Amino acid sequence: MAGVTIENVRKSYGAVEVLRGVDVQVENSEFVALVGPSGCGKSTLLRMIAGLEGISSGEIGIGGRVVNNVPPKQRDVAMVFQSYALYPHMTVAKNMGFSLKLAGLPADEIAQRVSRAAEILDLRPLLDRLPKQLSGGQRQRVAMGRAIVRDPQVFLFDEPLSNLDAKLRVSMRAEIKALHQRLKTTTVYVTHDQVEAMTMADKIVVMRDGLVEQQGSPLELYDRPRNMFVAGFIGSPSMNFIGGTIKKRRFVSGNGLLGHDTDISPMAGDGAVILGVRPEHLSIDTSGIEATVLVVEQTGSETTVLLDAGGTRMTLLARERLTTVPGETVRIAPDYSRLHFFDPASGLRLGGDSDVDEPGPSDTKGNTSMAPARRTSLKNGRTGPRKKLSQALEAIGIRQDRYRPELYYMRGPGPKTHAKSVGADSP
Amino acid sequence: MNGRTRSPVPLHIVLAICAAIVIAPIVWTVAAGFRTQISLLMGEVLFTPVWSNFSEVLWSKTSDFLLNYRNSIIVGVLSTILCVVVATLCAFSLNRLRWPSWVAHIFLAWTMIFHMIPPVALASAWFSMARTVGLENTFTGLILAHATLNLPMAIWLMAVFVREVPKELEEAAIMDGASTPRVLWHVILPLITPGVAATSILTFIFSWNEFAVALTLTMKQTATVPVAIAKFAQDFEIQYTQMAASAALAMLPALIVLLVAQRYIVKGLTQGAVK
Numbered sequence A: 001m002a003g004v005t006i007e008n009v010r011k012s013y014g015a016v017e018v019l020r021g022v023d024v025q026v027e028n029s030e031f032v033a034l035v036g037p038s039g040c041g042k043s044t045l046l047r048m049i050a051g052l053e054g055i056s057s058g059e060i061g062i063g064g065r066v067v068n069n070v071p072p073k074q075r076d077v078a079m080v081f082q083s084y085a086l087y088p089h090m091t092v093a094k095n096m097g098f099s100l101k102l103a104g105l106p107a108d109e110i111a112q113r114v115s116r117a118a119e120i121l122d123l124r125p126l127l128d129r130l131p132k133q134l135s136g137g138q139r140q141r142v143a144m145g146r147a148i149v150r151d152p153q154v155f156l157f158d159e160p161l162s163n164l165d166a167k168l169r170v171s172m173r174a175e176i177k178a179l180h181q182r183l184k185t186t187t188v189y190v191t192h193d194q195v196e197a198m199t200m201a202d203k204i205v206v207m208r209d210g211l212v213e214q215q216g217s218p219l220e221l222y223d224r225p226r227n228m229f230v231a232g233f234i235g236s237p238s239m240n241f242i243g244g245t246i247k248k249r250r251f252v253s254g255n256g257l258l259g260h261d262t263d264i265s266p267m268a269g270d271g272a273v274i275l276g277v278r279p280e281h282l283s284i285d286t287s288g289i290e291a292t293v294l295v296v297e298q299t300g301s302e303t304t305v306l307l308d309a310g311g312t313r314m315t316l317l318a319r320e321r322l323t324t325v326p327g328e329t330v331r332i333a334p335d336y337s338r339l340h341f342f343d344p345a346s347g348l349r350l351g352g353d354s355d356v357d358e359p360g361p362s363d364t365k366g367n368t369s370m371a372p373a374r375r376t377s378l379k380n381g382r383t384g385p386r387k388k389l390s391q392a393l394e395a396i397g398i399r400q401d402r403y404r405p406e407l408y409y410m411r412g413p414g415p416k417t418h419a420k421s422v423g424a425d426s427p
Numbered sequence B: 001m002n003g004r005t006r007s008p009v010p011l012h013i014v015l016a017i018c019a020a021i022v023i024a025p026i027v028w029t030v031a032a033g034f035r036t037q038i039s040l041l042m043g044e045v046l047f048t049p050v051w052s053n054f055s056e057v058l059w060s061k062t063s064d065f066l067l068n069y070r071n072s073i074i075v076g077v078l079s080t081i082l083c084v085v086v087a088t089l090c091a092f093s094l095n096r097l098r099w100p101s102w103v104a105h106i107f108l109a110w111t112m113i114f115h116m117i118p119p120v121a122l123a124s125a126w127f128s129m130a131r132t133v134g135l136e137n138t139f140t141g142l143i144l145a146h147a148t149l150n151l152p153m154a155i156w157l158m159a160v161f162v163r164e165v166p167k168e169l170e171e172a173a174i175m176d177g178a179s180t181p182r183v184l185w186h187v188i189l190p191l192i193t194p195g196v197a198a199t200s201i202l203t204f205i206f207s208w209n210e211f212a213v214a215l216t217l218t219m220k221q222t223a224t225v226p227v228a229i230a231k232f233a234q235d236f237e238i239q240y241t242q243m244a245a246s247a248a249l250a251m252l253p254a255l256i257v258l259l260v261a262q263r264y265i266v267k268g269l270t271q272g273a274v275k
């Protein structure tokens, strides 16, 4: 087994740079998940580790050896493909033993290693079947079997579960995790599904547009997302974002989400911020602000409520059953100890519980280009921050302006809520 | 659904007409092989079948037909093997070995142009080339010529089949430690056997039927079946019935191959993807 070192790796296809300087350190025996939206370069990075793609610049090392110019077969890594890529004309046993046969191992040793792997993966009864005679989950297991018979230094997985149905995905997830705990082989696992990453990985690397946005343990990413992109990407349903301003250590937002007297300011100075609250940290609370229920989704174990709070769409996730119905007005409040603040200009995290020293909000740093925006926000507490919010959301790929409350219910947001929030915002 | 479903009768009539158009000349030719020259020339509709044409063509001392048949088989089989091997390697290389795209495009365009030139136009060129290197009137010369003439079609067909093999299978084999020749041999080739079969059959049939180049490159000893059949039409007499009998015999290999390998051809030519 070996660690994988990725140092300032870049990849260009012609003029298009798809990886723009990626640094990742995978420790020995670690399970690292690469997550990010489709097209961000995860597969490309994985294929570069495998040796299927060349490296435009930077360095990739496996077990302390730089492998930039080492062909795939000498890297001692095994890869599981999204489509499984089983050889259709070979039986399960032949599929699994193919690499050993190419390596010139004697037939009895191949048989022995194949049957040991088949034992681990529960494939014994299927060894003589052809891939087309297997179900999706069985094919997936054969693909893993093909990787483990070789006992490689590193396993590479490229979205191995995305072709399975939801239920099977959950059980295969556990199976892969158990396999890793048993074999302790260094693993790099690509997925676009953050739930997979959260549940399986020791370390998550969040990528976007060919760059690493943040890497850390699942809970680090959940508790202290470095920026709005990571905050929105990790966690399901996604984090709610509310534009507003900090004045005298209080957060004031268009929808008046926070009580006036609560000192939650993450920094000393005043300025525009974006507040992030995870749906699971919102609850129905009579001391909170008013919101109109748009949609209620019951799963039995939990309730997801889509709300309109002063024109901002918010999601609330409750672990208990809520009996609320669409159109009803409820009061909601966040868990004040679990709020996140972000700089609207850069999207970066603000405040104390971040492990890195973050810059303050853009206008306190004397960024003059932000000043007019701030003035607007002071004059009209609703539109200023909201505009910034939508810009910030758009930067991470969320188009909030598409939201039309009237599509959800007929009454529209009550003028009372508006008046209240505007009032709360003006000096 | 109602608007879409039509009566199958008109379709069947059209198919029947097409089939008749294709089959009628064959039936006529085979029938002519069983007639006497007189019966044929008098246009009798009902006739008593005779074996004489076939026995004449096959066994008479003056007929070389069995020799021609053997020649055709030798040339057809060997040129097909040569052509399909080269075409498969070429298709694999063009598709998978990361040639700059202009190389592949120019190459394929050139094969297409070459394919559109009628073989007759190059017959004399073939002859002078073969004579220069001393290959006139040899099987080697004709085999090389036939393989070359069939290469464009074979490359185009094989390129389609190779392209249909999912790239991930090849990558999986590379990850399993296979070198390029082993990828080709263990993974690509087993998956494109229907394609190889279809291409081989078509190539063989083209070689079997080829006339112009065979005529210029062969003499009595090396003449192939089409050349021999043409010899029945002589200056003073056209031996229609023997010609028809030879033609009927010449159809046999293609017929047998098609019947035996029809499954492969259809599978090969309609293969959507190797799943």
Ligand SMILES: Nc1ncnc2c1ncn2[C@@H]1O[C@H](COP(=O)(O)OP(=O)(O)O)[C@@H](O)[C@H]1O
Pocket (backbone or CB within 6 Å): A013, A018, A036, A037, A038, A039, A040, A041, A042, A043, A044, A045
């Ligand atoms: N062979 C290629 N040629 C050109 N562009 C490519 C190639 N492979 C991938 N890309 C581009 O690189 C980007 C990253 O692709 P990929 O790594 O597959 O993304 P992901 O796996 O994260 O969805 C995409 O925008 C894709 O279009």
Ligand SMILES: [Mg+2]
Pocket (backbone or CB within 6 Å): A042, A043, A044, A159
């Ligand atoms: Mg991908």
